[in-house]
Amino acid sequence: MKAEFINPFILATTEVLSQEMGRSLVIDKGPLALQESYYTSMDVTVMIGVTGAVQGIVMYGLTERTAKNIVSGILRQPVPIMDKMVESAIAEMGNVITGLASRGLENAGYPCTLAPPTVITGRGVMISTINIKRLQIPLATEFGDIEISVALREVRAR
Numbered sequence: 001m002k003a004e005f006i007n008p009f010i011l012a013t014t015e016v017l018s019q020e021m022g023r024s025l026v027i028d029k030g031p032l033a034l035q036e037s038y039y040t041s042m043d044v045t046v047m048i049g050v051t052g053a054v055q056g057i058v059m060y061g062l063t064e065r066t067a068k069n070i071v072s073g074i075l076r077q078p079v080p081i082m083d084k085m086v087e088s089a090i091a092e093m094g095n096v097i098t099g100l101a102s103r104g105l106e107n108a109g110y111p112c113t114l115a116p117p118t119v120i121t122g123r124g125v126m127i128s129t130i131n132i133k134r135l136q137i138p139l140a141t142e143f144g145d146i147e148i149s150v151a152l153r154e155v156r157a158r
Helices: 003-021 064-075 084-107
Strands: 044-052 054-062 112-114 118-121 135-141 144-154
Touching: 003 064, 003 084, 003 135, 003 144, 044 084, 054 064, 054 084, 064 084, 064 144, 084 112, 084 118
Parallel strands: none
Antiparallel strands: 044 054, 044 112, 044 118, 054 144, 135 144
16 A cells, blocks of 8 residues: 555644644554454444545544543543544544545545545444455554554556
8 A cells, every 4th residue: 555545644633633632742653554354443433435546445443432532632621421422523533534634645646535424333343345455554642542544545547
């Protein structure tokens, strides 16, 4: 998978979280890994389809605690339970990150269109990307870990 497909998501995640929290955040990127399993490993997964010059899906995996911590930071008040509001906020966060990353893809010559986000709750849900390799990008934030899985392939030669 091309770095042009990965870097926009790392940069967009940092930018969106920093902007939402009203301050610059340090986000540590762990080692990239090809994801062999079709099963989700986190409590909450936001999945967004991508079509255009690249096609596939992007997924953001978080624990329930990380999701609540992020939404608490955005609202600047404690969010004690995982409810529809938290689910909606995390879905929108994934949507905004992917939208910003799609600008980076377009600047690299890969214009694309995004599908509305889908939120999947529960670990161990099977999500197959069929013949598209899925690269996992672990990010460590002060709110908890976020796993970005990018499964994109180029549709046309540049």
